[in-house]
Amino acid sequence: MSVLQPQRxxxxxKELRALTGNEDGAQRVAFTPTxxxxxxxxxxxxxxxxxxxxxxxAGNLWxxxxxxSEKELLIGGHIDSVPNGGWLDGCLNVMAGVEILRRxxxxxxxxxxxxxxxxxxxxxxxxxxSLFGSSAASGTMNPDELRHLVDKDGVKLTDxxxxxxxxxxxxKQATHQLKKAAAYLELHIEQGPVLLDMGLPLGVVLxxxxxxxxxxxxxxxxxxxxxxxxxxxxxxxxAAAKLALEIREIGKRNGGVCTVGRVETKxxxxxxxxxxxxxxxxxxxxxxxxxxxxxxxxxxASYRFAEEEKVEVSWSKIWDIHPILFxxxxxxxxxxxxxxxxxxxxxxxxxxxxxxxxxARAGVPTIMMFVQSLHGISHNKIxxxxxxxxxxxxxxxxxxxxxxxxxxxxx
Numbered sequence: 302m303s304v305l306q307p308q309r310x311x312x313x314x315k316e317l318r319a320l321t322g323n324e325d326g327a328q329r330v331a332f333t334p335t336x337x338x339x340x341x342x343x344x345x346x347x348x349x350x351x352x353x354x355x356x357x358x359a360g361n362l363w364x365x366x367x368x369x370s371e372k373e374l375l376i377g378g379h380i381d382s383v384p385n386g387g388w389l390d391g392c393l394n395v396m397a398g399v400e401i402l403r404r405x406x407x408x409x410x411x412x413x414x415x416x417x418x419x420x421x422x423x424x425x426x427x428x429x430x431s432l433f434g435s436s437a438a439s440g441t442m443n444p445d446e447l448r449h450l451v452d453k454d455g456v457k458l459t460d461x462x463x464x465x466x467x468x469x470x471x472x473k474q475a476t477h478q479l480k481k482a483a484a485y486l487e488l489h490i491e492q493g494p495v496l497l498d499m500g501l502p503l504g505v506v507l508x509x510x511x512x513x514x515x516x517x518x519x520x521x522x523x524x525x526x527x528x529x530x531x532x533x534x535x536x537x538x539x540a541a542a543k544l545a546l547e548i549r550e551i552g553k554r555n556g557g558v559c560t561v562g563r564v565e566t567k568x569x570x571x572x573x574x575x576x577x578x579x580x581x582x583x584x585x586x587x588x589x590x591x592x593x594x595x596x597x598x599x600x601x602a603s604y605r606f607a608e609e610e611k612v613e614v615s616w617s618k619i620w621d622i623h624p625i626l627f628x629x630x631x632x633x634x635x636x637x638x639x640x641x642x643x644x645x646x647x648x649x650x651x652x653x654x655x656x657x658x659x660x661a662r663a664g665v666p667t668i669m670m671f672v673q674s675l676h677g678i679s680h681n682k683i684x685x686x687x688x689x690x691x692x693x694x695x696x697x698x699x700x701x702x703x704x705x706x707x708x709x710x711x712x
Contacts, residue, residue, distance in 0.1 A: 303443050305404040307695035309473050310396045311688055315680040317380075317396070318388040319340060321667060326682030331381035331422035331433070332360075332461045339380050339392075343419060346399055359437035359475035360421030364571035368400055368411040372711050375416050375485040375665070377435075377656055378700065379423035386424075387684025389490045389691075391573050393672070395419050397488050397695045403704050413483070415702075420656045428458045430512060435659035436617075438479055444469035471697040476663075483709040484631060485660040485667045488698045490686055495649050502690040502699055504647045505635045507581035509658040510557075511592045518543070519527025522610035523568055523576025537585060538566055538575035540603070540610040547602045548582060557586035558652060567595035587650040625658045630642050630708065631668035637699035639670070643693050668705075670698055 321339045329336045340362060347354055361392040363556045378394025398417040405411050419435030428450040436442040447469055450458040459469060475707040489506075491497075496504050521535035545561045552559035560583045567577040582599060586592035602615065607614040632648070651669065661667035672694035677686040686694075 302408045305400060305569040305699050306695065307400065307692040308402045310393075310695050311691050313390060313396050313399070314388060315696045317392055322569075323386065325385040325389075327382035328384060328650060329380060329382040329386070329392075330384055330426050331424065332427060332465060332668045335383050336534075337429045339585065340419070343380060343395065343399075348419075350402055351653055352406075355675065357438070357478055358467070359472040360462065360465055361438060361475060361478065362419040362421075363436040363478065364402065364417045366406055366411060366415045367421060368414040370413045370710060371481055372483045372700070372709050372712070373416050373481045374416060374706050375482050377418045377420060377485060377487050378489075379656060381422055381424050381426070383424050383426040383680050385682055387490075387681060389680055389684060389686055390492065390679050391423055391489075393490060393691070393694070394488045394537065397698050401699050402694055404699060405702070405706075411613075411706060413706055414481070415706070416712060418478075423656050427452045427461070432460070432656060432659050435656035437545070438475040439659040439663035440473060440476045441659060441662055442473060444472055449520060453603045460664040463490050470538050479660070480667045481666055482660070482665045484628075484705045485657065485665045486701060487633075487655060487657040487669045487699070489655060489669060489671060489693055490684070491671040491677075492653055492679035496647065496671060496673040497675065497677050499647060500649050501645055502673050503639045503685075504641050504649050504671040505632055505639060506627060506651050506663075506671055507632065507648050508587055508626035509651045509654050510587055510624050511589055512620070512654070513582075513584040513592060513596045515582045515620040516619055517541070517580050517582055517615045518615050518617075519578045519607060519610075519612050520615075521576055521610065522574070524574045524620050526572045526574055529574055535611045536574050537578035537610070537612050538666070540606040540612050540614065542579040543606040543609070544603050545580065546598070551595050551598045551602070554583070554593050555586065555598075557584060557591060557595050559584045559595060559599070579652070581619070584650055587626075588686050592624065595679065622654070624660075624684050625661045627657070627661060627668045628666035631666055631705065632706065634641065634704040635668050635670050635701050638704060641700055644699035644701055668701070670694070670701060
């Protein structure tokens, strides 16, 4: 009989919710006292296991169960949350990992070394820089880009992390943590409605979307709203509004997603035609060619609408990342583990980025498993998943861990 107890994972998640949440939801924002309290609680759970516990130069917490081989199977998640977040986002991954460590440790020395990691500041909720710990470990972080970051209260990121013994001068020394990594597994709530709409509890994640993020500025002529005839207007908002509608069609026909998240007008008064309109565009796709096509189509549309409205348009890149595909062998193992657990599996991309994307960027074979989200909503106190689906997710994730261990051992 397996010593795996998925119900214990659920009880521990409820314990964590009671310890670090309130009526508005989870409050485990990274580099705050509540996050620190959650970390202490996690250390208490890990202290019952024959593992070595350490915090690296980027603030990531590692629990290492030594195996017959130095080759490492990593299981990852993050215990930090957004303000007023849900009870499962990030911490399900960590606590399912704790339960799997218990099962493996109870069976004796594993064939390979197994390590659980709680990544520091996956959410980026306080300073706007997501994937802090995992990007330091993967080596993709440029610390100099973070030195100017401050939170809403004016506290510098450099000062906030210093309280936890961290410095941007040394964070990238955390790259040594991935030197022996042979595979990385991550379980996560879907945070969207795909599995919900299909009536399926679990899914295999094929990879994370590539992202193109741009700021677009339309410049026309501010003029009096009463004395300027319609045919003489150079309305910057008119062009922006046309583009905001067109990008939805671009997303649909290319099978991706496009979002205008912010629009700001100047002079921004009720009696003036808009002379300048600034907007943001976020485009995502799992296929690099399709993502590039969506970007081109949005640009061409902006030029067309600018001409129609007799305004100028300019683009500036905010950020981009290429699509990241997960390892084909691990995709098959994950699919198999899900089918063995609940009969049916589905393969889907991840729209949000995750720590798994950074680990994959470092060249470590990576896979993610999704469990259905009720309402298709996350980053909200109503975030939820059926308890029977949580049980299935821990069972399937444990099967995946066994398959991955055998695969790593055979290499």
